[in-house]
Amino acid sequence: MQSTGAYKAASRLAIATPPPAYVLSRGIGWQGVGILLDGLFGTGTGSTVSVENVGLLGLTRVGSRRVVQISAGFMILGKFGAVFASIPFPIFAALYCVLFGLVGSVGLSFLQFTNMNSMRNLMITGLSLFLGISIPAFFNEYLNPDRHGLVHTNAGWFNAFVNAIFQSPATVGLIVAVFLDNTLEVEKSKKDRGMPWWVKFRTFRGDNRNEEFYTLPFNLNRFFPPT
Template identity: 30%
Template sequence: MQDEFNDPLWRQIISGAQMLFVAFGALVLMPLITGLDPNVALFTAGLGTLLFQIVTRRQVPVFLASSFAFITPIILAKDQFGLAATMGGVMAAGFVYTFLGFAVKLKGTGFIDRLLPPVVIGPVIISIGLAMAPIAAHMAMGHAEDGTELIHYQTAMMISMPALLTTLIVAVFGKGIFRLVPIIAGVLVGFAMAFYFGVVDTAKIAAAPWFALPHFTAPEFNWQAILFIVPVALAPAIEHIGGVIAVGSVTGRDYLKKPGLHRTLFGDGLATTAAGLLGGPPNTTYAEVTGAVMLTKNYNPKIMTWAAIFAISLAFIGKFGALLQSIPIPVMGGILCLLFGSIAAVGMNTLIRHQVDLSEARNLVIVSVTLVFGIGGVLIGTGMGPEDFGLKGIALCAIVAIALNLLLPGNDSWKNKKGDEPI
């Protein structure tokens, strides 16, 4: 393995470009869905990866970029509180990771097992995926969220379904590095179909400058927006731990001990906080990049430095951002039919893998109430206006799941487990 760390510079640069290529589809798709600037997302992904490397002393070969777990709350929070307040919530979500990192340093991992066991995380992740399913369907059919037709139904379906089919085929039948880029393949085919049907706005691409500063947005701190977004950070925090364990199993190193889970959580939190400060989406470790590390057997963390540099460089190409923003909604809608379902499947797999017994009344209550609160639109409070207090959706179901888990009897299986000592 040590030989991998002595790669010539040219190989590190090529490997870094390849890692960004693998991460690129999901990286830019998330801001396009939520209405954020993809160039800002590229910049904050690169910056976040560099900050993560500084905190972890460049020991972990991971790339940080846009987290799909935050799609639902960002879309809803933008509509209700505005972009600046939403970014304040994103910064607060980064503080959650930072707090967890300090808590792990002081207390070990046992408290995480108690606070966020699979019976809590599973249904919350399922809710994150399924809550957005209607939006994916509307986009695939060429409709706005309120049902307004933006692109003729038949044309939209002729665009969205080939995009979805391509994504499915590449994900299932792709070989080697191509299996890791199904989103890019789907976008390319969908965009080609959209261009054929004449629904691509090329005027904006032509008018955009070649080089331009990304449209950074300063945050504002609104306690309602913060309360709306922060609970969602708990699910990606568990995803982060799983990602660190996964890349450790690939490289043969225990990153939970060195550099330590507290450092990786702090690095992820710092990256997400920096993203919110500039108007970018929250960051998370990318499983696609871990897969590429496993496939190429290049474990050198320096390649992620180059991937970050390439991401930051692309952020300043104005025409590139205009090209991304010109992708019609049916292209994204077709791919999202798979992605949102995949997020829900991850939640179901969490329950299955940890053998959560739903015949037990305690577990059944937690999962059932969490799903209905998360997907059904239950509102607790006086409303969601500027002067009102209210919780709904993912924020509500995450808080309810945690509260039920802590209050209902039987939450003591986390005790006396290995790893409960400080890391």
């Protein structure tokens, strides 16, 4: 879920079209391959889209793939990793405040395509934001050093599954927003929900600019043709 939101935020900061479903599926699919390799090499962490890098994209206004590739080469082959590791933590904290704040504001900017004079939309937005903050805080109060959260049954996998979901503010906010948006006056409010604006971005062929933004480099599109 974090990666899907980061994809959309990156596209907006790069002044690209919203990624269609095919592009999102392709990105998440390759992310799954990365997680598989993470497990094989025993990294202990899973691959995900970095929210910090998305914020950095908006801060620097540099969205070129070539820049990212060259930077990755320097990090692997050079001593630049040691330079970043030597940066004091207060500097990192200040930078994170800016980066996460920027990404959060980009997410809220998508509301411009909806009618925010509608009480329905105001209710959904406010409730999803409030519950997205309060419910994870409530669950985190019951998290002890043994990693036993509010849900504490004899099935450890079930405890971890449920607690992980409800300790994530973004996940809780998404669940509440999607549920309310698809149950409250759905048919009467398609225009208020901004649905007409999103229609042309649902498919790869829906907008001729998608090919410019989302074509894979090195002619890889012939192996992964858009659907």
